[in-house]
Amino acid sequence: xxxxxxxxxxxxxxxxxxxxxxxxxxRKRGSRTRRARPRPFGSRLKRDWQLLLMALxxxxxLLVFHYVPLLGxxxxxxxxxxxxxxxxxxxxxxxxFQWLMFDESFWDATLNTLTITAFQLVFYFPVPILLAVLLDxxxxxxxxxxxxxxxxxxxxxxxxxxxxxFQQMFGGAGLLSQTLRDHGYTGFDLMTNxxxxxxxxTAETVWKDAGxxxxxxxAALAAINQNLYEAAAVDGASRWRRLWHITLPGxxxxxxxxxxLRLGEALNVGFEQFFLQRDAVGRDAAxxxxxxVYWRTLLTGEWSYGAAAGLVKGLVGLVLILIxxxxxxRFGEQGIYKRS
Amino acid sequence: MTTLPPWAERPSRVGALLKGLLLTLITxxxxxxxxxxALTSLSTQEAVTEAGGLVTVPSGLSFAAYQELFAGxxxxxxxxxxxxxxxxGTAISLTVTVLAAYGLSRPGSLxxxxxxFLVLLTFLFGPGMIPNxxxxxxLGLIDTYWSLILPGAVTxxxxxxxxxxxxxxxxxxxxxxxxxxxxxxxxxRTIVLPMSKGVTAVIGLFYAVGYWNSFFNAxxxxxxxxxxxxxxxxxxxxxxxxxxIVGQSGVGTLPGQSLPPSLAIQMxxxxxxxxxxxxxxxxxxxxxxxxxxxxxxxx
Numbered sequence: 001x002x003x004x005x006x007x008x009x010x011x012x013x014x015x016x017x018x019x020x021x022x023x024x025x026x027r028k029r030g031s032r033t034r035r036a037r038p039r040p041f042g043s044r045l046k047r048d049w050q051l052l053l054m055a056l057x058x059x060x061x062l063l064v065f066h067y068v069p070l071l072g073x074x075x076x077x078x079x080x081x082x083x084x085x086x087x088x089x090x091x092x093x094x095x096x097f098q099w100l101m102f103d104e105s106f107w108d109a110t111l112n113t114l115t116i117t118a119f120q121l122v123f124y125f126p127v128p129i130l131l132a133v134l135l136d137x138x139x140x141x142x143x144x145x146x147x148x149x150x151x152x153x154x155x156x157x158x159x160x161x162x163x164x165x166f167q168q169m170f171g172g173a174g175l176l177s178q179t180l181r182d183h184g185y186t187g188f189d190l191m192t193n194x195x196x197x198x199x200x201x202t203a204e205t206v207w208k209d210a211g212x213x214x215x216x217x218x219a220a221l222a223a224i225n226q227n228l229y230e231a232a233a234v235d236g237a238s239r240w241r242r243l244w245h246i247t248l249p250g251x252x253x254x255x256x257x258x259x260x261l262r263l264g265e266a267l268n269v270g271f272e273q274f275f276l277q278r279d280a281v282g283r284d285a286a287x288x289x290x291x292x293v294y295w296r297t298l299l300t301g302e303w304s305y306g307a308a309a310g311l312v313k314g315l316v317g318l319v320l321i322l323i324x325x326x327x328x329x330r331f332g333e334q335g336i337y338k339r340s
Numbered sequence: 341m342t343t344l345p346p347w348a349e350r351p352s353r354v355g356a357l358l359k360g361l362l363l364t365l366i367t368x369x370x371x372x373x374x375x376x377x378a379l380t381s382l383s384t385q386e387a388v389t390e391a392g393g394l395v396t397v398p399s400g401l402s403f404a405a406y407q408e409l410f411a412g413x414x415x416x417x418x419x420x421x422x423x424x425x426x427x428x429g430t431a432i433s434l435t436v437t438v439l440a441a442y443g444l445s446r447p448g449s450l451x452x453x454x455x456x457f458l459v460l461l462t463f464l465f466g467p468g469m470i471p472n473x474x475x476x477x478x479l480g481l482i483d484t485y486w487s488l489i490l491p492g493a494v495t496x497x498x499x500x501x502x503x504x505x506x507x508x509x510x511x512x513x514x515x516x517x518x519x520x521x522x523x524x525x526x527x528x529r530t531i532v533l534p535m536s537k538g539v540t541a542v543i544g545l546f547y548a549v550g551y552w553n554s555f556f557n558a559x560x561x562x563x564x565x566x567x568x569x570x571x572x573x574x575x576x577x578x579x580x581x582x583x584x585i586v587g588q589s590g591v592g593t594l595p596g597q598s599l600p601p602s603l604a605i606q607m608x609x610x611x612x613x614x615x616x617x618x619x620x621x622x623x624x625x626x627x628x629x630x631x632x633x634x635x636x637x638x639x
Contacts, residue, residue, distance in 0.1 A: 041450075044449075044450045045450055047449075047450075048446075048449040048450040048451075049450075050443075050523055050524035050525065051442075051443040051444075051446060051449050051450070051452075051524060052443065052449075052450055052451060053443070054439040054440060054442055054443030054524065054525075054528075055439070055440045055443030055444050055455055056443075057435075057436045057439060057440065058436045058437065058439065058440030058443075058459075058494045058499060059440070059455055059458060059459075061436065061490070061493050061494045062458060062459065062462060062494055062496070063458070064475075065472075065475070065490060065491045065492075065493070066462050066466075066467060067458075067467075068475055069467035069468070069471035069472045069474070069475040070465070070467040070471065071471075072467065072470075072471030072472075072474050072475060073467065073468060073471050075470070075471070075474070082474075082477075086474075131366070134359070134362065134363070137359065138363070139344055147363060147366070147367060148628075149621075149622070149625050150367050150370050150371065151366065151367075151370060152625070152628065153370065153617075153618075153621060154370060156545075156549045156553075156617045156621060157553070157614065157617060158552075158553030158555055158571050158613070159553075159555065160553075160555050160571045160572075160574050160575045160579065160613070161553075161571075161574065161610065161613055161614060163579060164574065164575075164578050164579050164610055165373040165374075165377065165610070167579060168373065168376070168377060168394060168607075168610075169373055169376075173393060174393075174394070175376065175393070175394045175396070178392055178393045178394065181392075182392060207369070207370070211370070215628065226345070229345075229347075229348075230345065230347045233347040233348060233349075234347060239349070271556065272555060272556050275556065275559075276575065276579065290469070293468070293469055293470065294469060297469075297470050298473070298560070303470060303474075306469075306470045307468065307470040307471060310468035310469055310470055310471075311468060313468075314465055314466060314468055317465075318464055318465050321464060322464075
């Protein structure tokens with residue numbers, strides 16, 4: 001059984017969480033059992049009941065907290081009222097979706113979401129790559145480990161904490177404003193300015209996640225054959241030429257893959273970051289699709305309408321993921337699931 | 341002193357200097373806000389006044405802010421809530437995830453394929469906020485701590501990473517135990533888990549950090565502010581700067597504190613929210629570099 005996995009490589013399994021070489025294994029397995037005639041259900045149950053029992057709690061939790069609410073999306077086609085319940089709420093067909101299509105605030109939120117994604121693609125996405133190349137050039141292992149430890153850390157802070165820290169640095173009463181005022185300039189408040197909001201959220205994202213994002217690029221850098229560098233150096237290629245002709249091509253597959261996957265997640269910019277700053281900055285700049293759903297539903301009680309918006313976002317997101325994976329396969333990459 | 345390969349030219353002085361400067365800047369950029377917050381939280385009221393706000397150069401130090409925070413009241417309670425949710429939640433999540441990762445680690449076992457499919461499908465489509473809320477509310481979990489734990493108790497992603505790790509353990513290792521008559525639970529406990537300490541620590545950290553940082557679930561599911569975890573308190577009293585007296589609900593208050601919280605106290609709340617992460621992190625960090633979580637990022 002395990003020889004099958006061995007073929008996908010020891011690291012291959014780890015680096016593809018969704019694939020993990022499973023579909024392939026199962027198919028191979030299937031063809032083998034067809035030849036070898038499947039064992040009767042009873043004997044398989046007797047052999048595997050312990051494994052089944054072990055998987056049960058997780059499967060149960062996923063069924064209850066993932067698949068049951070998935071069905072709850074039917075309220076998007078109803079005029080749902082919590083006092084009446086799903087069973088007795090009247091069905092309204094696609095009315096909610098029709099309203100949604102003519103809802104300006106919905107399109108504003110969509111536009112904001114896409115703008116943020118585009119802005120972060122340009123100003124966040126390259127940062128981990130550059131940082132990884134920089135870290136990789138630190139030759140002293142202990143120093144490198146030390147810096148890595150520090151830049152990974154903010155990934156584990158909550159958004160509340162990150163936004164608070166930024167407020168203390170760049171807010172109206174923050175350190176920067178305070179210092180400026182001490183020196184006779186007027187202070188400013190980056191935290192409530194809708195014009196600079198894109199810069200602010202991107203800076204926050206860089207501070208929190210750019211360090212953590214280097215991990216995958218560092219792994220790719222470590223996998224580059226060192227002999228290539230040596231050969232190039234012997235042939236007289238300068239440091240920069242080596243970076244351009246060896247390092248970058250070595251990183252290319254990972255860059256392409258992550259870029260495609262990010263495009264597939266174009267509608268997901270993260271919820272808490274925007275939820276926390278929406279009031280201070282204002283809806284015009286900070287309303288994204290997720291916060292739109294939240295405010296429309298839980299504050300105004302338009303359950304069905306919010307669910308419809310959420311469903312639209314989910315379905316479009318699904319299509320985007322499927323497309324981006326198709327593209328990833330086209331580039332010869334794995335994507336989040338395997339080509340079938 | 342360095343392990344520069346023999347063919348590489350020595351870096352130029354300017355280049356090395358620039359690189360060092362850049363790295364220092366990055367490190368300071370991460371550490372400085374934390375330093376500033378911690379220092380302000382430890383400063384006396386006079387030091388804060390003198391600095392005109394946040395303190396960057398230590399002058400008068402005091403633990404007064406922390407004494408006040410832990411004298412009982414909103415913050416003390418929320419720290420206990422967060423600790424409790426984190427401990428119970430991580431224990432449940434890790435147990436369930438380890439069991440399922442092992443249970444699903446043998447292709448060809450009974451129902452292996454449909455169960456794995458069920459897990460993997462969660463990557464593609466989330467149920468959405470509103471249906472989640474309706475479910476939690478119809479299960480009667482609103483205003484219970486379970487609403488912070490159960491909905492996210494299993495992350496398909498962590499499960500899959502762990503499973504991949506288990507699948508890389510050679511069959512021969514477990515087969516002999518099986519022949520000796522050990523059951524699967526025993527094999528998992530005595531053979532597989534001891535071989536998987538690194539990945540278990542990392543996944544445990546992921547879950548624990550998730551619970552400690554849990555914020556939005558609390559906003560969504562907890563109306564009773566006596567049950568608020570620390571992150572919600574942090575937002576309320578520091579980010580939004582509300583007065584620490586929560587009048588109408590009669591929640592416990594800080595003794596002798598009726599004004600908006602002083603800066604030192606606010607910063608002390610930030611430090612309390614930060615500290616557990618700072619403490620646990622170094623113990624798990626070394627496993628990051630061993631490639632345990634490479635898979636974790638690619639998702």
